[in-house]
Structure formats: C-alpha cells, structure tokens
Amino acid sequence: MSTNLISLGLQYLTPEVIAQIASALGADRTLIGKAVTAALPALIGSLGGVASKPDGAINLDKMLNKQDPGLLDNLSSIIGGSGQQDLIKGGIGALSSLLGNSSVPSLAGALGKFSGLNQGTSTSLLGMLAPALFGLLGQQKQKQGLDASGLAQLLTSQKDNVSAAMPAGFSDLLKDADIPGFSAIAGQTPRAATPTSTEVKTSSRNWTTWLLPLVAVAGLAWWFLGD
Numbered sequence: 701m702s703t704n705l706i707s708l709g710l711q712y713l714t715p716e717v718i719a720q721i722a723s724a725l726g727a728d729r730t731l732i733g734k735a736v737t738a739a740l741p742a743l744i745g746s747l748g749g750v751a752s753k754p755d756g757a758i759n760l761d762k763m764l765n766k767q768d769p770g771l772l773d774n775l776s777s778i779i780g781g782s783g784q785q786d787l788i789k790g791g792i793g794a795l796s797s798l799l800g801n802s803s804v805p806s807l808a809g810a811l812g813k814f815s816g817l818n819q820g821t822s823t824s825l826l827g828m829l830a831p832a833l834f835g836l837l838g839q840q841k842q843k844q845g846l847d848a849s850g851l852a853q854l855l856t857s858q859k860d861n862v863s864a865a866m867p868a869g870f871s872d873l874l875k876d877a878d879i880p881g882f883s884a885i886a887g888q889t890p891r892a893a894t895p896t897s898t899e900v901k902t903s904s905r906n907w908t909t910w911l912l913p914l915v916a917v918a919g920l921a922w923w924f925l926g927d
C-alpha cells in the first residue's frame with residue numbers, strides 16, 4: 701500500500717491537538733479545525749511542487765536532515781509553551797526558503813480567506829504545521845531509506861491524496877495565489893469557447909444577409925421560368 705502522508709499527518713493532528721492550537725493562537729476552534737484540514741494537503745501539494753525540481757528536492761532533503769526527529773512526538777508539549785514562538789518562526793523560515801518568500805504570505809492569505817482566520821493567525825498556524833510536516837517527512841525518509849530523489853517521488857505520488865483531501869474551492873484560491881504545486885491545478889484541458897450572445901446575434905445577421913438575396917433570386921427565377 702502506498703504511503704498517504706495526509707492520513708499519517710492527521711494521526712498527530714487530533715481534535716485535542718487542534719483545540720490546543722486554537723487556545724495557543726487565541727482563535728476559534730472550529731475555524732482552526734477548518735484551516736488545518738485545508739492547510740495539510742496544501743502544504744504537501746506545495747512541497748510536491750518544489751520537490752519536482754532537482755534543486756528543490758535537494759534543498760528539502762538537506763532541511764530534513766537538520767530537523768529534530770522527535771519534534772513530531774513532542775509537538776503537543778511545545779504548543780502553548782515557551783518554545784512556541786521559536787517553533788512558528790522556524791516553520792515560517794523553512795517554508796519561505798523552500799516555497800519562496802512571497803509564497804508564505806500568499807498561502808496564509810488564501811488559508812485565511814477560506815477558513816475565516818485573519819492573516820496573522822493563518823501565518824502562525826502554518827508556522828506550527830510546517831515543522832510537524834517536516835517531522836513526518838523525516839520519519840518517512842528514515843523508515844524508507846529515502847534520498848532526495850526518493851523524497852521527490854514520495855511527494856509527487858501524493859497528488860491523488862491531495863486532490864481527495866482538498867476542501868471544495870480551496871484549490872482555486874491556491875491557484876489564484878500562485879502557490880507552487882497548484883498554479884495549474886485547475887488548468888485541465890480548456891473547454892471549447894461558448895459563443896457569446898453578441899457573437900450569436902452577429903452570426904445570425906450574417907446568415908440573414910446572404911440568405912435573403914438568395915431567396916429573392918430564386919423567386920425571380922421561378923417567376924420568369926415557371927411558365
């Protein structure tokens with residue numbers, strides 16, 4: 701069975717942890733829960749977009765080698781504690797280095813628009829989730845013996861899982877924000893253009909323009925030649 705990173709991530713992001721995050725960020729628990737279900741596939745999809753490029757996969761591999769392997773298991777003890785700000789700062793910095801400096805505010809904005817959280821809270825949430833995701837990837841890297849190429853394959857193999865977990869409408873927000881891995885997600889085969897009402901009217905007038913003289917000529921021919 702192939703690895704589903706989203707399912708594995710949700711095993712750690714339990715309702716209790718989500719409630720803890722909401723309390724630590726001073727936000728509504730329901731909004732945080734909604735944001736987490738959207739942010740997790742978004743982060744995995746965006747990292748997949750980065751890892752599909754050789755330099756991106758290498759940079760991600762190097763970053764994972766620097767991560768604390770026990771962070772994921774200790775996440776709940778860090779949230780709300782003295783290490784929370786360092787966790788958030790480190791997560792945002794890591795995401796910025798991988799996705800690009802402008803992508804993190806754009807992702808936070810899309811997440812806030814979807815969930816109802818403000819920009820600051822959405823950014824802090826991403827800063828908390830990113831180290832957890834890196835910890836998860838680090839576990840899989842060690843468990844499966846993955847190098848940079850293997851990490852890239854693992855992340856790009858998540859495409860169907862990401863699509864299945866993505867809340868309705870959120871992928872469009874990510875596409876509009878030009879988030880790596882999602883910039884062409886809604887760009888399936890373009891549909892044939894549907895004629896506008898103006899085009900239909902113009903076509904109708906053009907059709908009438910050549911048909912009426914033809915009818916007139918046919919009528920005259922019948923009149924003169926009919927006998």
